[in-house]
Amino acid sequence: MLKNDGIIAPEELAPVLPPPARLEKGPVAIIECLQDIPCDPCVSACPTRAIKMKEGITDKPQLDFDACTGCGLCIPKCPGLAIFVINMKHAAGKATVSMSYELLPVPEKDQEVTALDRAGKAVGKVRVVRVINPPAYDRTAVVTIEVPADQVNNIRAIRV
Numbered sequence: 001m002l003k004n005d006g007i008i009a010p011e012e013l014a015p016v017l018p019p020p021a022r023l024e025k026g027p028v029a030i031i032e033c034l035q036d037i038p039c040d041p042c043v044s045a046c047p048t049r050a051i052k053m054k055e056g057i058t059d060k061p062q063l064d065f066d067a068c069t070g071c072g073l074c075i076p077k078c079p080g081l082a083i084f085v086i087n088m089k090h091a092a093g094k095a096t097v098s099m100s101y102e103l104l105p106v107p108e109k110d111q112e113v114t115a116l117d118r119a120g121k122a123v124g125k126v127r128v129v130r131v132i133n134p135p136a137y138d139r140t141a142v143v144t145i146e147v148p149a150d151q152v153n154n155i156r157a158i159r160v
């Protein structure tokens with residue numbers, strides 16, 4: 001549980017997961033930002049205004065899943081590394097997870113890396129399918145990995 005060990009529990013994650021009907025439409029963000037902190041760059045990063053904070057900067061971000069296109073532009077703008085984009089329509093039995101990556105070396109496309117769960121435990125080997133790392137992202141690369149579909153809400157980091 002987040003307040004006890006810093007790891008989001010399944011019951012805490014459930015409210016921020018996209019509904020099945022939205023997952024059927026392709027990539028969509030999951031914002032795993034569950035504490036009231038004074039932070040809001042995700043709001044202005046979103047070109048479709050899908051992220052809102054109703055009570056001001058210390059509110060938790062609320063994502064309009066239907067307004068989210070899954071573009072991933074919010075991912076590198078989040079200092080908490082709390083935003084992911086998942087795509088359940090990637091391939092049969094496979095999904096993708098896009099995440100921030102701030103370490104060196106930055107992995108390359110098609111490189112095999114170790115997938116980690118929220119506790120940092122190795123889940124298995126996965127393939128990098130895309131790396132976006134322009135100067136505008138200020139050394140926060142966005143790495144997309146291909147994962148087994150049933151691991152899409154479990155894998156949240158990589159080890160290169």
Ligand code: SF4
Nearest residue numbers: 046068069071072074
């Ligand atoms: S993935 Fe794109 S559309 Fe969705 S919340 Fe992030 S910036 Fe907005």
Ligand code: SF4
Nearest residue numbers: 033039041042078080
């Ligand atoms: S930028 Fe990240 S840490 Fe800050 S409010 Fe948005 S999701 Fe939370």
